[in-house]
Amino acid sequence: MRSYEAVSVKTEGDLLELLKNNKKLTYIAGGTDFIIKLREGKVSPELLVDISCLEDFRGISVQDGFIKIGAVTTFSEIQNSSIIKKYARCLAQAAAKIGSVQIRNRATIGGNIVNASPAADSLPALGALSAVVEVFGVEGLRKVNIEDFIIDMRKTCLRENEIVKNIYIPCSPDSFSSFSKVGARKSVTISKLNLAVNLKYHKDVCLEINAAVGTLGKNFVLLKDCDGLINRKMDEDFAKVLGEKLSRLVQYTIPNRASMPYKSVAIRGLAEDVMEDIINELSGRGINL
């Protein structure tokens, strides 16, 4: 391994000073993916900047109808946040399924987004929730929709020295969401397939639905064909119709992949799990369908 300089930044001001130096910066937050790549020689930093203690980029709050999540917020913090559990339930569920307690105590949401793994668990949840990524750079802030953030296999739209600062999620009191995944085992497992669904309902009818499937390619895939789901009663058939649509989406997205026959069936099971969970959650809040 080539030696490199390293520094920890504690404030946004420290970071801005570094950015002015015109050096190429490589950022490390929780390090749970990065340190493995570093030791494999897949990354060779010139100046490694630790942002894991950058408090200006941490925390969960509600502002002007949006949930704001700082990029270095850990998955343990997300999993246990009452705000996330209330308004972005699928993200809390996805966070709880990432790695182990030890990993979740270090791994950050910003890191998971930037690592841009096709099997990332936070990404479909953020996709279903229509999240927006706020990017910080020497020229200021810019916002990018989560589905546009990943531009190719393990590649993001971040330019040199740019960094994710916050993630914004619109919070709506009549939206309900859920996440489910299949992996080789129950815990500490990489997703073979994952699904997040976020829907808006009124009375017992679905008004809007966003479904995002992970592990099908460079980025999660959003379900666009929602005919037959909108203004439909959320009964048992609802999950079946959703499963059918998602199954076709899988077949269409990865027609030639060896895993297609498996994934196109498994996705129906995930659709059933997710809808059962949403309906349970609704009835837990006194809304019977």
Add this chain to the structure above:
Amino acid sequence: MEIVLYVNGKKYKLDVGSEERLLDVLRDKIGIKSVREGCSEGECGACTVLMDKKPVTSCLVLAFQAEGKEILTVEGLIENGELDQLQKSFIEKGAIQCGYCTPGMILSIKGLLYQNPNPTEEEIREAIAGNLCRCTGYKKIVDAVIDAVQKGEERCVRTRQ
């Protein structure tokens, strides 16, 4: 680069390389061999330590990132030469066979008990999902935790400086 670590209540000033992991520093610079390198990628949990009371895999923390943090290893659980209740319960309930996973296992459970002094079996299993054991089948480990909690959870969750 120079960092300060508080390991088992003792302050250490250390010169570390930017590529050195917390695991390397604990083992090679401080000499704590209970922190073990298994998989080196955060899967096996043998290198688990508590950092500011939270379990982390020390193979996935660069030493300079731990600057100023409080680190606890199993050695820090011993008080006046006496093992703490969780350690005793591990021995009494046969939760140790080869012993390789034990320090990490105990620290993951400590992390749980700090937050939740009276966990359910499911919560115990979730807390140790990141610690692999090839001997016990986990059953005796869970039994040991339940035993320790029953015999005095307050000793398990006491705060150390």
